[in-house]
Each structure stands twice: as C-alpha cells, then as structure tokens.
Amino acid sequence: MTIEASIPVSALAQDPIFQLNMVLWSLKRLPSQGSYHIRPLLKEAGYYLFAIDRRVLLPKDNHIVESLKDLTDKLGSPSPDIWLKHEKDNAHLIIELKSRGFSPESSKASQILKILIAVADLSLSVAAIDKLPGHLIIMTDNQDAQLLVNTLDKLKEKLEMYDLPCSPASVIGLEYNNEDSWIWDCANPSTLPQPLRNILSERVVVVTHPNIPPTDILPLYLVPWLPGQKGRQSMLNSDGLAVLTGRVLTYVLGEVRQASPPVNLPLEADSILHDATYGFFKYWNSKDKAILSQKVINIISGCLGSITLIDSSSRRIAIDIPLEETRENILKAIEKIEINNPINNLEGDVVLQPTLF
Amino acid sequence: MQSHTHYLPEFASREDYVEYLEGNSPVNYPSGTRNRHARLKTFMLETARSERQNRLLQRSFPADIQLVNIDESLFKVKDGSYDGKIVGLVEVFNERHPVFYTFLESHTSKAWVKKNVDQAPWLDRMWLSSHILYNIWEHIRLTVDSNRYVGLGFDHESKYEMPTDPIDYDSDNYSEEMEDEDNAPVTDRKKARVYITERLGVLDKKFKRFSELYDPFHSLVQLQIPADTQGGHRFNFDGQATNLSDSFVEHRARVISIVKLYQKLTETAEDQLWLGTEDVDGGGFRLDGEPIFIQFAQELSEETFHKFITYGFQRRNSISRIGGYIHQRSPKRIHLSAIDRHLWQPFILEATTKHILLLLPRGTCGNTIHRLVTYVQRYVSPKIDVWLGDELYGDAVKTAQKGE
Numbered sequence A: 001m002t003i004e005a006s007i008p009v010s011a012l013a014q015d016p017i018f019q020l021n022m023v024l025w026s027l028k029r030l031p032s033q034g035s036y037h038i039r040p041l042l043k044e045a046g047y048y049l050f051a052i053d054r055r056v057l058l059p060k061d062n063h064i065v066e067s068l069k070d071l072t073d074k075l076g077s078p079s080p081d082i083w084l085k086h087e088k089d090n091a092h093l094i095i096e097l098k099s100r101g102f103s104p105e106s107s108k109a110s111q112i113l114k115i116l117i118a119v120a121d122l123s124l125s126v127a128a129i130d131k132l133p134g135h136l137i138i139m140t141d142n143q144d145a146q147l148l149v150n151t152l153d154k155l156k157e158k159l160e161m162y163d164l165p166c167s168p169a170s171v172i173g174l175e176y177n178n179e180d181s182w183i184w185d186c187a188n189p190s191t192l193p194q195p196l197r198n199i200l201s202e203r204v205v206v207v208t209h210p211n212i213p214p215t216d217i218l219p220l221y222l223v224p225w226l227p228g229q230k231g232r233q234s235m236l237n238s239d240g241l242a243v244l245t246g247r248v249l250t251y252v253l254g255e256v257r258q259a260s261p262p263v264n265l266p267l268e269a270d271s272i273l274h275d276a277t278y279g280f281f282k283y284w285n286s287k288d289k290a291i292l293s294q295k296v297i298n299i300i301s302g303c304l305g306s307i308t309l310i311d312s313s314s315r316r317i318a319i320d321i322p323l324e325e326t327r328e329n330i331l332k333a334i335e336k337i338e339i340n341n342p343i344n345n346l347e348g349d350v351v352l353q354p355t356l357f
Numbered sequence B: 001m002q003s004h005t006h007y008l009p010e011f012a013s014r015e016d017y018v019e020y021l022e023g024n025s026p027v028n029y030p031s032g033t034r035n036r037h038a039r040l041k042t043f044m045l046e047t048a049r050s051e052r053q054n055r056l057l058q059r060s061f062p063a064d065i066q067l068v069n070i071d072e073s074l075f076k077v078k079d080g081s082y083d084g085k086i087v088g089l090v091e092v093f094n095e096r097h098p099v100f101y102t103f104l105e106s107h108t109s110k111a112w113v114k115k116n117v118d119q120a121p122w123l124d125r126m127w128l129s130s131h132i133l134y135n136i137w138e139h140i141r142l143t144v145d146s147n148r149y150v151g152l153g154f155d156h157e158s159k160y161e162m163p164t165d166p167i168d169y170d171s172d173n174y175s176e177e178m179e180d181e182d183n184a185p186v187t188d189r190k191k192a193r194v195y196i197t198e199r200l201g202v203l204d205k206k207f208k209r210f211s212e213l214y215d216p217f218h219s220l221v222q223l224q225i226p227a228d229t230q231g232g233h234r235f236n237f238d239g240q241a242t243n244l245s246d247s248f249v250e251h252r253a254r255v256i257s258i259v260k261l262y263q264k265l266t267e268t269a270e271d272q273l274w275l276g277t278e279d280v281d282g283g284g285f286r287l288d289g290e291p292i293f294i295q296f297a298q299e300l301s302e303e304t305f306h307k308f309i310t311y312g313f314q315r316r317n318s319i320s321r322i323g324g325y326i327h328q329r330s331p332k333r334i335h336l337s338a339i340d341r342h343l344w345q346p347f348i349l350e351a352t353t354k355h356i357l358l359l360l361p362r363g364t365c366g367n368t369i370h371r372l373v374t375y376v377q378r379y380v381s382p383k384i385d386v387w388l389g390d391e392l393y394g395d396a397v398k399t400a401q402k403g404e
Helices: A009-013 A016-025 A062-071 A107-120 A142-161 A194-200 A234-258 A269-276 A286-307 A324-335 B014-022 B106-116 B130-143 B171-179 B200-213 B248-273 B302-314 B367-379 B393-402
Strands: A047-052 A082-086 A092-097 A134-141 A169-177 A181-186 A204-208 A263-268 A308-311 A316-321 B041-047 B065-071 B074-079 B085-094 B097-102 B123-125 B149-157 B191-199 B220-226 B232-236 B240-243 B276-279 B285-288 B292-296 B322-330 B333-340 B346-352 B355-359 B384-388
Touching (some): A009 A142, A009 A169, A016 A092, A047 B285, A062 A107, A092 A107, A107 A134, A134 A142, A142 A169, A181 A194, A234 A263, A234 A269, A234 A324, A234 B322, A234 B333, A234 B346, A269 A286, A286 A308, A286 A324, A316 A324, B014 B248, B041 B106, B041 B248, B097 B106, B097 B248, B130 B149, B130 B200, B130 B220, B130 B248, B130 B367, B130 B393, B149 B200, B149 B232, B149 B367, B232 B248, B240 B248, B248 B367, B302 B333, B302 B346, B322 B346, B355 B367, B367 B384, B384 B393
Parallel strands (some): A134 A169
Antiparallel strands (some): A047 A082, A181 A204, A308 A316, B041 B123, B074 B085, B085 B097, B149 B220, B220 B232, B276 B285, B292 B384, B346 B355
16 A cells, blocks of 8 residues: 555654654664665664663652642553663663643643653662663654643743652654655754764754655554554554554464464464564553454454354464365465455454453 | 486495495495486575474475484485485484485486475575675685686576566576577576686686676676585585585585584574564563665666566565565555565565665574575676675674684
8 A cells, every 4th residue: 555645744743653663763773874764863872772661660759759649640650652771871761752742731741740750760660779860752743842842841840849850851853854854853952862962963864765755655664553542644554554464464374384284273363463563462452452363363264264263262263274275275365365455454343252251 | 217326225324324425335326427426416404493493304394205314413315206215315414404415316306305395384495695605705715726626606687677577487497498599588688697617816816807897796606616636516506515526525514614604694693683572671672673684786677676576576486485465655665564485484575676675573584584685686686785784794694604
C-alpha cells in the first residue's frame, strides 16, 4: 500500500509509531557514508538504548508523597517511553513521545510532572548508590513544541513552589520541510544535555529522501504497530496493521514449510505474534494480546478453511497436512492473502470468544 | 546413468577412508575421464543455528538419505535412490557446518546437492561471497610463491535489465548454452563470465586494475588456490570445492580453514545484528539488532528496479529464493515482509533503486547475508558496498580471518 499524498505529513509528525521508529533508527549503527537516508543522530551523540517502557521510581519521602497528592490524582510511578544511557556521560536520557502538545492543566501534564521528579535522580530506579541525574526530552510535532516548552516552564515553577526535585527538560519538534527532509528542531536548545548540545543547537536534518516522492515518507518499520494508540491517523494505522500482517504470515509460512507431512501442525497465535513483533507482543496487555491472537487465527482459518481445527481457548489452530502436495497448496494459499485488504488482515473485526472465567 | 565406480566402498574406520581418499588404499580409486582419477568434490553446508532447531543431522536430510556413523563426526551417506549405495561422506567439523565429500560426477553431484540440500529447509550451502573469496585471495597472495598458478573466476549478469521477462535458468549451464548455437539465449543485457588462470605474481599486479576497469570484476565467484605440491583447490561461491591436488588431507585442511572463517564471520554477525527484545533488569526491555546495508555502485533505473522486485521477490521460483509480502512505498522503494524460501526464515527488507537494507530477527541464519550479497553481485549490481551495522563487511571478514 502506498501512503497517498492526501495525508498531511503532520499526521506523521504526530504519529506515535512513526516517532518511536524514528528514535529507534536514530540509535542504530548505520554507515556514515552511502545513500542511506536516516542519520543515527542519537547514536552519534553517544547514546544507546537501555530500555523501552521501564518504570522510573518516584521517591517515597513524605514531603514528596504529600506534595504529589496535591499535584496529581494518580500517584503511581510512570513508565516513560524510552530510556537511553550514554557511553561516557553519566546523565541518562529519558524520552517521552507525544503526538500533540498540551497545557499545564491537561491530564497528560501530571504524568510529565511525575517524570520530572523521578528523572531528577534515577538512582532509586536502578538501585544505584550515587546520585544519577537524568534529562527529559519530549518529542512532538514541531508546531506544538513551543506550547510544550511553556507547559514545562509552568510545571517547573509548580515543582519549585513545592520544593520538589526537577530534572532538566528539553523539547524536540519533528518537522517535514519542503526539501523532502525530516528535521529535528529543539525548541529550547539552551536546556540540552551536553552530548546533544553541539548536534541539536540548530535544526538538524535526520531523514532525507533525495529523489524519492514526498509521499514515500515511511521508514522501514522496526515496530509497525502497537495497541492502544488512540487517535492514530486511520491510514497510518491500517498500513501498520498490513505490515504486521505480512510479518505474521511469513512466520506462518515458515512453520508450515518446515513441517514434515503427514502432520497435524499446531500453531500458537501468541508464539507467532511474539516472533513477528520481535518480542514486543510479550509486553502488551492481556486484552490486546487476546484480540490480536484471535485475529491471527481468523486469518489462517479463513484462508485454509476445513483443514484447520481451532482451539480458541488456547489461541491455537491446528492445520492438517497429510501430504507434501497439501503443504504446497497451503503455502500458495497463504502467499496469496491480500494483506492490504482490511478484510484479510489484522485490521478485521474479531469477537472475543466468551470464557467462563 | 551414473558409473558405479563413483560410489565409495564400504570401510569401517575413518583411517581406512582417509587412506582411500589419499590414494593409498589397495581398493581402486574411482576413475574419471581422460585417464585420470575422479576428482573429489566437497560441498560445504550449513545447518540452522536457532536454539529451537536442535535437530539431529540425520533429520536435516531427506528421508531416503541415511547417515551411517563411522565415528562421532564422520558418516557414510547412503542414498535410497541410488540403491543404498554410498554416494559420499559427511564430516561434521562443528555442529553447524557439515561437509559432504563425493566422487559423483560433476553434474550428478550438483544435482544431488540441489535435490537434497537446496530443497531441505534445515540445510543450506555455505555461500562464499566475493568479500570472503577476496579475503582468502589476499591471504594467498602474501603466503604463496608468486610463480604458482592461481585461478580467479568472475561472473555477473544484469538479469533484470532484460527488455523481456528474464528466464531463471541455471547459470551453471552457461558454457553449454552458449555453445549450442541453435538454442543459445539472446543476451541483450550485461553479461560477463571470465575465468583467469595465471601466475600469482602476475595476477597480483593486475587484479585491482581489473575491478577498476570493469565492474563485473568485483563479482568474484571462484578462487583456485595452489596446492602444496601440484594442482590446487578450487572454491566456488556456492560452497562447492574441488580437489585438484593429489592430497585429500591437504584439501580437507583448506576446507577446514574456510569453514572456520565462515563460522566465525557468520556467528559474529548474528550476535551483533540479530533483531529482538531482551528484558532489562528492573523492568522494561530493549530492542537489539542492527541493519545490513548494501549500496549499489550505480542507481538502478526504475524499469530495472521494477523487474528486480517483480522477478526477484515475487516469483515463487526466483533465483534469489526470497519471497514475502511487498509494501510498495513508491516506484523507487519497497518494503518487504520477507521470507527466505530455502530455510523458510522470515526477515524484513527495504529495497530502493540505490540500496537494500535488511534486518534479521533473532534465530535467522546469518548466511542469508552472504547469499544475498552473492545474489546481488551476480545479478543486480556487481559493484557494491556492504555494511554490517556501521562496519564494512570486508573488514568483518578480515577480522574473522584473524580470529582463526
């Protein structure tokens, strides 16, 4: 599927999956020469990926706990999106990806407030003895970057009023310019941590697309889709699901071809999804896992029909393969699945099977 | 019809077979053509490394192939379709790289491997890319007498530049086809197959100039190394080696050194490049994995690119042996949820008119890299730059060689 020119590129700048992939690619080891069009800017700055979705602990000091009760109604420790370490610098980088900016009064602000407190000293979060300063980066659509800077300033003021710790914080805006490039633009460069100061003090091109149409703007997805991304632009969501469907089906093809007939081949949807998402599936919540697993079973059974036997309770399907000829026919049938058609792919509707417990 | 003399005799011990292969046995050596004995062919193979695929070697071969232990690492290969005769031996230097020795005639041995390895999802050949062969050449040129003869073979055919549908015929039949004047294919595209035998000292001075003058000279597909006394050992890109010397043990020693280099290179690449998540202590996870990047020296035309994608990745019997689900991003770029049609292992790939980028999920055989590099150089772009992450592929090969 080609993303059409009618999608405004701002939809990508606001797309959480695009943002995540862009950050992940910026940490990859890529050749310094050659036509490859993503600049591994964070890798160049010396950062490497420590964790995705890892909790940062809020201090349990009475003063902090009491103050937080005033400031927010959710007291649990937050899990920022991305946590980076540096090869030499001791300050860790925490990155939060935000589709849009928000005001200090927004419910999203209370999450940032907690992150600012927790990231000021990460020693609790990693059980270190010495103080471990962190730095928060919020990445968003560049048109909202200044709004977020203002919000951060207000949040810092609030924390000061309560005499609470506060990590330094910067805002990086994503922008697509008319020269077919993606830009990172730091809205408050004076706040940047040392490793990023030289690289991001001015606008930086991080993705270039020489001679490629402006509509061709998606990177090779490391992560094509994640559940729970509400408000995602529908065509981007569909595209991500189509890509994920393709990856799922390649794993099904592999299982089928490696089977030796005659065999009743069991396929576990959870296992296939785990492989096709390179392990991300493991960290989804149970309901999201159940929905997508059922869809995988629906796709396979819809394609292969009567030779499949479904065990919905265990999210497993068995394929009867008596002969090598049957196996070849199964492979051909799966290869013919039109993954861009929502009826055939993981975007299709599923009704969860009722369970007793 | 196969000659019965190309089967191996029944011996009980490794020593007996080694003496036989050395020509020291009282049992007659198989005879070949032109009054000389048959040549031993060696096929260097690979089994999948995945932790989940801990199969016995026997089960990696089709059901009518029986491996009979001589000792813990040497097996007789009895083939039911040859009335249970011993068609060769398999030796296992390590759990990942079995080696098949055979005296079957050249076309018969190739067909045997094609049938029993190329169609088996648990076995692959070792793919000796240009970079690997070139690295071996670099070692040879520094260590062998310059008066000895070496052989270099180059091969490139710009298959996807054809004005019509490219035919996926077996390029190994090239010589026969071109000599068949009635049926030789018309070749309206770049095609170069060159084999040079020359004194090492002479080639050493000329080799670099060849590649500067003409791109197909980057696609090195065959290397013949001088033997210690006379003759040599010929290594092909597809993992086949031919013993042109008078010593099996010397040939075996050469094979071992190449298997070690290949294993080190492949496993190092896998460790560094494999894509997958790992739990992090204290919660959360990280995503490891680095890309492989292949840059073409010259951008492909859109038409050639379109044919490359259509015939290279969409056709079921494509020589690339890569298939999957294409996501067309633009006329010049595709993303592919890919599957290796030999080992049936998934991976992901981006192809543009300028490059190929791929990522191998954890458990995928790293030889996919070497095979893809070979395929690209033979059929798409003979001159390429390849990186594993941010390290040049050629440097990774050199490092692996030093690690022997």
